[in-house]
Amino acid sequence: MAKVATVAVVGRTNAGKSTLVNALVGEKVSIVSPVEQTTRNTIRGIVADPRGQLVLLDTPGLHKAVGTLGTLLNRMARRSAAGTDITCVVFDASQEPQLEDIGWMQRVAKEKPEKVVFVLNKADKSPFFEKMFRDAWQEACGTSGSSELELEKGVRGQSGSSELELEKGVRGQESGVRSQSGSSELELEKGTIPLWVKSISTTEGGAKPVLDALFGFAEEGELLFDEDIVTDYPRKLAIADVIREKYLAHLHQELPHELGIIVKRVTDEGSRWKSEAEVLVNRPSQKPIVIGRSASTIKAVRKAAERELKEVFGIPVSLELWVNVEPNWMKNQKLLSEMGYLGGLV
Known part of the structure; x- marks a missing residue:
């Protein structure tokens, strides 16, 4: 039976969420622009893969709300994360963590969802900031009263995925699973919750580690949409x-x-x-x-x-x-x- 999951792709504005969703789907379903807050609605992109189907919700970027529209956009982003099987938080790893990044970390640490992927997007531009994001996550765990150990429950899931072995108790190790594309830059770490993934979504094959991580969390079930549909956006x-x-x-x-x-x-x-x-x-x-x-x-x-x-x-x-x-x-x-x-x- 196919593996199926709904995924909320969240993060601060202009972190590369729409570009990542388009790369995962293989077709353009979200608009992409260097201007912040480009995505204003929650768009469903549908990934068809031999392993199954992923329904991606590309959400508005979280930002400091100004006025009615800003408040609505933030509300839509948070609501999407609460109603899906997997939460995929996208960080712009080409710069140091921002307040909105830390806000998402604190939300994850507080709510303790069992299936979370942290994507270090644009990871090839500046490896220096990766440690800052990991340190920020540890601080978020401390301020929320939770720990990485507590968030580790349910890491393997019921699927027993062969695409991605998510072993318990291997926190903090730097061992990785290379993508099948052979890229040495795209490493998929295993054994941590959240699962940290490095992605270069603007390059061919750069989003594959993210795809593998998401299918690693997906569970067997019936397809939610026909196989030839890439979006149900009005x-x-x-x-x-x-x-x-x-x-x-x-x-x-x-x-x-x-x-x-x-x-x-x-x-x-x-x-x-x-x-x-x-x-x-x-x-x-x-x-x-x-x-x-x-x-x-x-x-x-x-x-x-x-x-x-x-x-x-x-x-x-x-x-x-x-x-x-x-x-x-x-x-x-x-x-x-x-x-x-x-x-x-x-």
């Missing part, structure tokens, strides 16, 4: 995410978090889809930036989004975009609901 929200991604690429830091997208309707015209979307900004002065001189920006965004949507859905998608000023839209419950933020797990 079509309107997927289109909105692609439009946001293209705007982030064009505007960079000019309007990173003050840009909202509402897809009003998607019409199936047989040989193509027609989609109408509203772009929201907070202030009148932002409208010319989003439109661009002679409408150059909005045209470029539309064309780039249409190209990607055709690849994603396998059918031409024509976009009609218009820009409206909606002061404080990030505090407007009705608008946030239209964007899918008030529905919990979308």
Whole structure:
């Protein structure tokens, strides 16, 4: 029987969660941008593998909440972690631990989930910070009143996985399981809870140790989705995410978090889809930036989004975009609901 698990991919904003999810799934299901807080909804990516199926929830990055939208994003991230079989916490190991990283460690230490994977993402960029993350985890265990020994229960799971031998009582040892790709940089440590994994998700095969770790925790069961499905993310929200991604690429830091997208309707015209979307900004002065001189920006965004949507859905998608000023839209419950933020797990 196949091995199946639901996985919450959590961590602070811009730690590389969406890139990792896309690498695990093998197709693009989450938007990726160097701008922080890119993911705003909880997106389900579905991994089909000879061993079974993993349902990944790519959550908004945990950050210091500002306003209604920020509070909702943090709530969605925490709720995802609480309702899945495995918690996969992604850390940006190219820099020292941040407060949000320590917050996730403290949460894990306090709640003592039996199946946890700590991913040291971008581990190839600076090995110096790995020890700082491990030390921060030990401190989190101390402040929570728990210990690594207490968190060790259930490490092997009921599956007796041959892909990943998770031996009890081997805490702190540096022995590793090499990935099948032969990379000497990608080591999968065994015998610790949480299970520490080094990943270079931007490289081919770089996410394989994470995949092995997750299947090591998965248990036998019935598939949750058909084998040919890679995501059950609603079509309107997927289109909105692609439009946001293209705007982030064009505007960079000019309007990173003050840009909202509402897809009003998607019409199936047989040989193509027609989609109408509203772009929201907070202030009148932002409208010319989003439109661009002679409408150059909005045209470029539309064309780039249409190209990607055709690849994603396998059918031409024509976009009609218009820009409206909606002061404080990030505090407007009705608008946030239209964007899918008030529905919990979308």
